[in-house]
Structures are given as C-alpha cells and as structure tokens.
Amino acid sequence: MAVFVLDKQKQPLMPCSEKRARLLLQRGHAVVHKRYPLTLRLKDRIGGDTQPLRLGIDPGSKVTGLALMRESDGEQRHVLCLFELAHRGFQIRKALQQRAAFRRRRRSANLRYRAPRFNNRTKPKGWLAPSLQHRVDTVMAWVVRLRKLAPITALDQELVRFDTQKLENPEISGIEYQQGTLLGYEVREYLLEKWGRECAYCGDTETPLEIEHVVPRSRGGSNRVSNLTLSCHDCNTEKNRQSLADFFAASTGLRRRLKANGHTADARLDRVQRQLKQPLRDASAVNATRWALFNVLKATGLPVTVASGGRTKYNRQRLGIPKTHALDAACVGAFDTLNDWQVPTLTIKAMGRGSYQRTRLSKFGFPRGYLMRQKQVKGFQTGDMVKAIVPTGKKAGTHTGRVAVRKTGSFNIQTEQGAVQGISYKYCTVIQRGDGYGYHLTPTIHLIGGAEQAVA
Ligand SMILES: [Zn+2]
Numbered sequence: 001m002a003v004f005v006l007d008k009q010k011q012p013l014m015p016c017s018e019k020r021a022r023l024l025l026q027r028g029h030a031v032v033h034k035r036y037p038l039t040l041r042l043k044d045r046i047g048g049d050t051q052p053l054r055l056g057i058d059p060g061s062k063v064t065g066l067a068l069m070r071e072s073d074g075e076q077r078h079v080l081c082l083f084e085l086a087h088r089g090f091q092i093r094k095a096l097q098q099r100a101a102f103r104r105r106r107r108s109a110n111l112r113y114r115a116p117r118f119n120n121r122t123k124p125k126g127w128l129a130p131s132l133q134h135r136v137d138t139v140m141a142w143v144v145r146l147r148k149l150a151p152i153t154a155l156d157q158e159l160v161r162f163d164t165q166k167l168e169n170p171e172i173s174g175i176e177y178q179q180g181t182l183l184g185y186e187v188r189e190y191l192l193e194k195w196g197r198e199c200a201y202c203g204d205t206e207t208p209l210e211i212e213h214v215v216p217r218s219r220g221g222s223n224r225v226s227n228l229t230l231s232c233h234d235c236n237t238e239k240n241r242q243s244l245a246d247f248f249a250a251s252t253g254l255r256r257r258l259k260a261n262g263h264t265a266d267a268r269l270d271r272v273q274r275q276l277k278q279p280l281r282d283a284s285a286v287n288a289t290r291w292a293l294f295n296v297l298k299a300t301g302l303p304v305t306v307a308s309g310g311r312t313k314y315n316r317q318r319l320g321i322p323k324t325h326a327l328d329a330a331c332v333g334a335f336d337t338l339n340d341w342q343v344p345t346l347t348i349k350a351m352g353r354g355s356y357q358r359t360r361l362s363k364f365g366f367p368r369g370y371l372m373r374q375k376q377v378k379g380f381q382t383g384d385m386v387k388a389i390v391p392t393g394k395k396a397g398t399h400t401g402r403v404a405v406r407k408t409g410s411f412n413i414q415t416e417q418g419a420v421q422g423i424s425y426k427y428c429t430v431i432q433r434g435d436g437y438g439y440h441l442t443p444t445i446h447l448i449g450g451a452e453q454a455v456a
Pocket of ligand 1: 200202235
C-alpha cells in the first residue's frame with residue numbers, strides 16, 4: 001500500500017512506495033504525520049510535481065469501498081491504496097429505536113389517556129433516516145480527508161445497478177444480449193433486479209441463475225428483455241422448448257422444487273405472467289442514499305463520473321479481479337486495464353465517539369450503572385490508538401491497537417491479533433488520537449461471501 005506524503009506546509013504530494021517511505025524516514029528527510037492511513041511529512045520540501053489521481057467509490061449498505069488510483073494515458077489505472085469503510089447504520093438505528101421505546105414507556109406509564117397526535121411534523125425535502133445519512137456523511141468525511149493527503153483530481157462513483165440509458169427502454173427495444181459484453185452485464189443486472197435475484201420459476205436463490213427465454217426461440221420468442229427472465233439450471237433445461245403453461249403443468253421436477261421452497265404452482269405461474277408484463281421502474285434500481293452521496297460529491301467541485309454496477313461487474317470479470325468492496329471501487333467506470341491491484345486493504349470501521357448518555361440502562365430501561373463524568377483516564381481516551389510495551393509478566397511484549405480505558409488505569413487493547421486485557425496505562429503511549437474510527441490492515445483479500453485469498 002502506498003504511503004501518503006505531505007510537503008513542509010502540509011500540502012499533498014504524490015504518494016510513495018513503502019520502501020521509499022522507509023528510506024525517507026531513515027535518512028531523516030521526513031517525519032510520521034499520521035499513522036492511519038500512514039502519512040509522512042517532508043521536512044524541507046515545499047511543493048512538487050503531482051499527477052492526476054482518481055478516487056473510485058462503491059457505496060454499499062454495510063461497507064463502502066474506496067480505491068485511490070493513478071491514471072496513465074487515460075485508460076490505464078494503477079491502484080495505490082484500497083480502503084473499506086465499514087458503516088454503523090445498524091447500531092445507529094438500534095440506539096434510536098431503543099431511545100424511542102424508553103421515551104414511550106416513560107410518557108405513557110403514568111398517563112391513562114392522551115389524545116392522538118399525528119401528522120404534525122414535517123421532514124425537509126431530501127431527508128434521510130439518520131442511519132442512512134450517516135453513510136453519506138462518513139463517505140464524504142473520508143473523501144475530504146483523503147483530499148488532504150493526496151492530490152485527488154477526479155471521483156468515480158457507482159450510482160445505479162444498471163444503466164437504463166444503455167438498455168434504451170429495455171422492455172420494448174430489441175436487444176441482442178450477449179454474455180460477457182458490457183450490454184450483457186447491464187441486461188443481467190436489470191433482470192436480477194426485476195426478478196428479485198431468484199429463479200423466476202421455482203424460487204431458488206442459492207444457485208447460479210441463467211438467462212432464459214420465456215417464449216422459446218424455437219417458438220418465435222424474441223431476444224427482447226421483455227421475453228427474458230432468470231432461472232436455475234434445472235428449470236432452464238427442463239423447460240427447454242415448452243411454453244410457460246405446459247412447463248408448469250407437466251414438470252415434476254419443478255413441482256418438487258416449488259414445494260421445497262414453499263410455493264404453489266398456480267400462484268407462481270400467475271406471478272411470472274404478471275411480472276413479465278411489468279417493466280421495472282427506474283426508481284427501484286437506484287437508491288436514495290447513493291443519490292444523496294452523488295450530490296454532496298458534486299459539491300466538492302471535483303469532476304464526478306458516475307457508472308453502473310453492471311459496468312463494474314463487467315470490468316471485474318473481464319480482468320479476472322476478485323470481488324471485494326475495495327476492488328469493486330477500483331473497477332467503477334470506464335477504463336482499459338487495472339494494474340498493481342494486489343495491495344493490502346485498510347479497513348476503516350466507524351466506531352462512534354462513545355455515548356453522551358452517562359447512565360447505562362437494563363433492557364427494561366432502568367438504570368443499571370453509571371459511566372464516569374470524564375471520558376479521559378490518565379491522558380488516554382477510549383478510541384485512541386496506543387502502543388504498549390510491557391516489560392515483564394504474562395503479557396510481556398508490544399501491543400499496538402485501539403484502547404478502551406477504565407478508571408483504574410488498567411486498559412484493554414484491541415490489537416490485530418485480538419483483545420489484550422489489563423494493560424497498565426504506564427506502559428502505553430498514544431500513537432494517534434481517537435477520531436471515531438477503528439483501523440485494521442488486512443494483508444489478505446476478503447472475498448465477498450467469506451472466502452479469503454492471499455495477496456501475492
Ligand atoms: Zn428453478
């Protein structure tokens with residue numbers, strides 16, 4: 001992973017390699033400015049040549065991928081840094097729901113009747129739920145941060161799942177779809193969204209889906225998207241050249257699978273026929289959060305290029321790149337080749353800054369215990385990144401990670417290898433103050449779906 005470099009006046013220069021960073025530090029030309037992400041500040045240089053850098057963004061509901069890339073000849077991308085930003089929308093939602101429930105109990109506990117109040121609040125236009133607004137805010141916070149560390153000149157955002165303009169009124173225009181072409185991927189994403197990511201016939205979800213002609217080609221069915229659906233391999237082969245009604249009436253295999261998935265044949269057939277006539281609304285392919293993010297990204301003044309998820313997938317499969325959130329971000333938009341993508345990913349986890357409420361509550365909303373008035377203990381605060389050098393005892397050694405403080409001065413440290421408990425404050429030094437995020441460098445690639453792959 002590349003190391004960020006600032007000049008003497010903290011203006012961003014081109015990121016350098018780890019080897020060069022080591023030399024700069026050894027020779028005393030630079031100091032460490034920030035540990036996460038690693039940033040050096042040159043002691044005597046002011047200004048320098050920079051090249052255009054792109055930041056790719058793949059916004060997700062739980063994790064947003066970010067990829068910083070250098071571009072050469074416009075068509076070649078070189079990956080410098082990969083980030084995965086883990087959101088905490090779920091925790092925010094849970095905390096707010098809990099607060100609402102506690103309030104509701106307090107207000108209604110001693111009140112026999114209260115006239116209903118409703119429809120007496122307005123929400124501003126473009127309002128997002130706090131858990132969603134948080135996603136926009138954290139992504140934006142990191143775009144701003146990275147701009148302070150590197151000379152970013154352009155942004156690429158994945159905005160929609162598929163590009164309706166590429167499909168040109170997908171339901172009615174004739175399309176010679178082909179697997180493996182950009183158009184093929186856009187069609188596939190469209191069908192996945194329209195048919196709810198399951199086999200249209202039997203409802204299987206845990207299986208690869210194939211593009212399937214409802215009216216078979218041999219019976220004069222067209223290649224139009226309105227005649228296409230997605231089915232599992234079994235349904236596809238069993239249906240073969242039968243019409244839809246014949247297939248549902250005759251196939252025993254389908255009946256068995258329908259039963260296993262808890263569907264009845266009549267209802268399912270009805271659903272397929274209804275679905276076929278309904279083009280997918282544009283609105284269901286985009287989501288409000290991504291648009292909100294797009295609008296704030298535009299406000300930075302940098303050129304923002306938007307692309308579809310279909311194109312991301314097309315790029316990824318064309319170049320044989322594994323599926324991770326960060327690498328998806330590197331594959332957003334139009335380009336030829338992607339180089340040097342085998343770099344570790346820095347996982348940035350939104351942790352919050354602790355709670356304002358000092359009373360800990362039981363699950364019934366009664367006080368269970370109280371937090372300290374001050375958040376600081378012996379100069380440390382929960383969330384700080386610390387390095388502890390323990391000279392003797394069971395926990396002897398060096399532990400680096402996020403600290404959780406206790407009033408006694410005996411801290412817990414969350415290291416890359418796991419939690420270490422009961423470390424005295426005397427052995428700790430702060431290497432970076434808490435900023436609401438936890439950091440973790442993954443040397444391996446976390447494939448979406450659980451598998452791991454080592455980085456060469
Ligand atoms: Zn099926």
